[in-house]
Amino acid sequence: MIWILGFLVCIIIIILIVRSIIAPHELDIGVASKDLLIYKDQLIEVEKDLEKGILNKIESDAARIEVSRRILLADKRSKSENTITKNPKILSRLVTATIFLFILIGTFSTYAYIGNPTLKDMPLKSRLAQAQENRSNRISQENAELLVPDENIEAPDDYLDLVSKLRSAMQDRPNDMQGLRLLALHEFRLGKYRSARKAHTQIINILGNKATAKDFVDFAEVMIVATNGYVSPEAETTLRRALELTPNDGRARYYSGLSMAQNGRPDVALRLWENLLNEGPENAPWIPLIKDQIIDIARLAGVNLSEDQLPGPNSEQIDSAKNMSDQERMEMIQGMVTSLSNRLATEGGSVNEWARLIRALGVLGETTSASNIWKEAQNVFSKSAKDLEILQKAAKAAKVSQ
DSSP: OOOHHHHHHHHHHHHHHHHHSSOOOOOOOHHHHHHHHHHHHHHHHHHHHHTTTSSSSSHHHHHHHHHHHHHHHHHHHHHHHHHHHHHHHHHHHHHHHHHHHHHHHHHHHHHHHHOOOSSSOOOOHHHHHHHHHHHTTOOOOOHHHHHHHOOOOOOHHHHHHHHHHHHHHHHHHHTHHHHHHHHHHHHHTOOHHHHHHHHHHHHHHHHHGGOHHHHHHHHHHHHHHTTTTTTOHHHHHOOOHHHOOTTTOOHHHHHHHHHHHHHHHHHHHHHHHHHHHHHOOOHHHTHHHHHHHHHHHHHHTOOOOGGSSSSSSSSSHHHHHHOOOHHHHHHHHHHHHHHHHHHHHHHHHHHHHHHHHHHHHHHOOOOHHHHHHHHHHHHHHOOOHHHHHHHHHHHHHHHSSO
């Protein structure tokens, strides 16, 4: 409720400023105003002296005229002083009020755009607990599939007839591994994702301990597609089993990051995806998927990330490279590498940018430069075992480390 208190404080300040502008003010007495008071006192004294006989009629008239003349001059100067003194004060108050109103409007407009007054303050520990609770309360794979209808993908009649015969055959041979793999593949191609998932379930059950990481990832991928991108608890468990067998599997790591992003842990998703981007290869199927989402994920994780900071060329550079010759394309890559190298040398950068440079130099065949950057990076990130692991992978890809 802090935002409510802040709003009330702002309103009170506005009221005080407005009152100070519209309320009558006692003007400061300048030199002319003080003289005016003295001359008025002198005029009173002249009248008293006339009554006492100190001054005669002629002398009192002369004194009265002289004092009156001085009063008129002093009154003119006093009005001028009041105008000079009063106007800057009013102007100053108006300027102050205007600036404050702009700040107030800007503050609450920004909060209205990015804030949510209905949310309670959540320290990190509470947010992590909330994320874990959300993970625990996710809907199951089967319930999620009920929310997503199968696609109706058009296909030739003879192809549909063959798939229909395959379904019938598998009812008689439910443990035929080759038949199950074919059925899972063709059901998936036809958009029958639930049927494909059921076929994969049978495959995993039959294989048992012989199931490979690829088997588990294929199974998880079908489950995720069947729920329109939702990573269910069952899919997450399957991905975990794949990573136990092959920790570096790119697809499993991508979908694991997606699961983290869906369950309140964009920080973990960002770390997983940044590593995948740096490891490549650039033509891996998960690379464009990550690039389409990672900037938003970084923002949710509180990290300022731009497209220019991502490994590999950005979308504009890719479009430009389509019409280039091989030589022009290599020159573009060389220019990107040189620019990155200069920036890291002068401004420094993240471990992912250093890894990106090492890998790029390896692609260009500049192994000596890649080796030198690798050695320098080890000194820069010597205190972080995790960062050194990222750099080690890049160095291996560039063939400058074992």
